[in-house]
Amino acid sequence: MIKTGFLLVILFFNLGLGYRLPINALGRNSISSLKLTEIGEFGLLRKERPHVPAHLHTGIDIKRPTNNYQNEPIYPIFEGIVISKRQDGPYAQLIIEHGGDHKFWTVYEHISGIEVDLFDSVSTETKIARFMNRNELNKYGWQFDHFHFEILKVQPIKLKQNNLNPERLFSSYTLVAYTKEDLNKYFYDPLDFLEKHLN
Ligand SMILES: [Zn+2]
Numbered sequence: 001m002i003k004t005g006f007l008l009v010i011l012f013f014n015l016g017l018g019y020r021l022p023i024n025a026l027g028r029n030s031i032s033s034l035k036l037t038e039i040g041e042f043g044l045l046r047k048e049r050p051h052v053p054a055h056l057h058t059g060i061d062i063k064r065p066t067n068n069y070q071n072e073p074i075y076p077i078f079e080g081i082v083i084s085k086r087q088d089g090p091y092a093q094l095i096i097e098h099g100g101d102h103k104f105w106t107v108y109e110h111i112s113g114i115e116v117d118l119f120d121s122v123s124t125e126t127k128i129a130r131f132m133n134r135n136e137l138n139k140y141g142w143q144f145d146h147f148h149f150e151i152l153k154v155q156p157i158k159l160k161q162n163n164l165n166p167e168r169l170f171s172s173y174t175l176v177a178y179t180k181e182d183l184n185k186y187f188y189d190p191l192d193f194l195e196k197h198l199n
Contacts (some may be wrong), residue, residue: 018199019078020077020124021034021194021198022076022106023072023074023075024065024066024072028075031194034191034194035063035065036061036063036146040060040062041057042059042187042189042190043056043057043183052175055174056179056180058150059109059174059190060149060190061147062147062149063145063146068131070133073130074127074128074147075127075128076096076106076122076124076126076128077124078098078197080098081119081120082120083096083156083169084156084167084169084170084171085114085117085118085167085168086168087114087165088164089140090110090141091110093110093111093168094116094128095156096122104151104152105155105156107148107151108147109174110147110148112136113129115127115129116128118167131146131147132144151188151190151193153185153186153187154185154186155170156170156171156173158170159171173186
């Protein structure tokens with residue numbers, strides 16, 4: 001009996017069931033291991049800049065957990081399917097759909113070295129991408145020394161097929177959240193969500 005329980009625990013762990021942090025922190029099971037950038041909080045007002053109206057920050061900006069400026073890994077927080085992939089420089093992004101009856105979606109942006117294909121099944125143990133490395137930060141700017149992470153309550157916006165970015169099938173509501181109501185309609189607060197679900 002005890003042996004069976006033990007095997008089930010191992011199976012559970014290996015399948016990557018349950019929720020985990022998206023970064024390589026010890027245990028990946030406590031939000032205290034998540035460090036955000038100075039302006040990385042959820043819901044912060046982001047000022048207007050060229051071509052981008054003022055908006056609320058729809059996710060969190062997660063700092064690199066170590067000094068690894070070469071291949072610091074990024075993982076999904078839950079098992080799911082890759083439904084959108086864009087690989088254009090600093091705005092590279094993956095969107096993953098999760099859940100059966102109670103769906104949610106996660107967005108990973110300002111990432112690099114994407115290791116999954118569109119429609120791949122992923123678990124919390126799948127290395128999907130990495131933080132930008134030193135060369136990329138020198139090229140695109142050190143303001144990208146983090147990754148932007150969102151959790152959506154509603155399906156992302158379906159895009160028309162675009163030959164320049166053929167695997168980018170969806171976009172998030174990132175630049176269209178102008179009020180707290182917009183924000184709460186589309187997004188979970190990632191820290192609240194993770195705190196509730198991590199074990
Ligand atoms: Zn951000």
